[in-house]
Amino acid sequence: MRSQATGHFPQVRFSDARKWLYNPILKKRFANRPEERVRLQYVEFLLHQTTVSPNRIGFEAPVKTESAENTLRADLVIYDRDMAPYVLIECKSGRIKLNAKTAEQTARYNRTLQADFLMITNGTDDFWYQCDGQKISPLQNHPFDLKPQETEPVNPTDYWIKRGFVDTSLTEPITESAGKFLNSVFAPPEPADITYLNLPEDISTFSLDHFYRIYKSDTGDSLALSLIADSSNQTVLSAVLNQDGQNRGVLWVPLAKIFSTASPEAIRLTPGGRSVIQFPEVARSLMTAPSRSNIKKLVNHLINLFD
CATH class of the missing domain: 3.90.1570.30 (tt1808, chain A)
Structure with missing residues (x-):
């Protein structure tokens, strides 16, 4: 099961x-x-x-x-x-x-x-x-008695902080927005679409290893998406592109910049090399109004950033 x-x-x-x-x-x-x-x-x-x-x-x-x-x-x-x-x-x-x-x-x-x-x-x-x-x-099932559950439980922001998705140095408005975003990303999943990714240490000085939600695009590509905090008191949005079963690109951008900078810069790493790109305004707006449908739209925009 x-x-x-x-x-x-x-x-x-x-x-x-x-x-x-x-x-x-x-x-x-x-x-x-x-x-x-x-x-x-x-x-x-x-x-x-x-x-x-x-x-x-x-x-x-x-x-x-x-x-x-x-x-x-x-x-x-x-x-x-x-x-x-x-x-x-x-x-x-x-x-x-x-x-x-x-x-x-x-x-x-x-x-x-x-x-x-x-x-x-x-x-x-x-x-x-x-x-x-x-x-x-x-x-076919476990023998435990279950507590009454809401149809779709919403985890408080503190839940995501304690589990390493969000750091404690962010301002309260950004922290609350991050919690809403994560509740949308990690809503009750389809089978096998949450995984822990271990990425090469030399990709970034910032560790991108964490739990990700895997989204399938209309083209058959997959995008792993998450927020990740690390010991440097920083949180990043991280996205990993997978094509034909192989990771083909990684993109990350500090969360604080997404919510406080007009045109935040993201780091993109592909087989063609490392580059700095602009994080699109439409992606920012989708993140600030998270929902299942907006997250799917965000995924498509992020996949396009690897072209």
């Missing part, structure tokens, strides 16, 4: 010129690794959409193997109200395709733990199983 964590983002903290992942339950920071991102994304789902108490979410739970010398650690264990293992969750990188082998690994962990349910996730797909003695049966 499509992962329940889609559209949830881990909290981040900036320190020592690095972006760290922040665990809101353990109150600790961790290195920004793919498996940790997936794990904390699922924690966000549990905290925001289910009735699971934070006190019943366990991390790195030790699991004895058949070999007495070895102890493995489960990524997540959800306990019931009697603090007995209820769900065992294993988190894999989004680059790993889930299959029977990864499911077998989780089942081995559970021989000792004896949880009622098993799940493996790569942040894109969740595979659920129910355990009854030695019998393991696939499930």
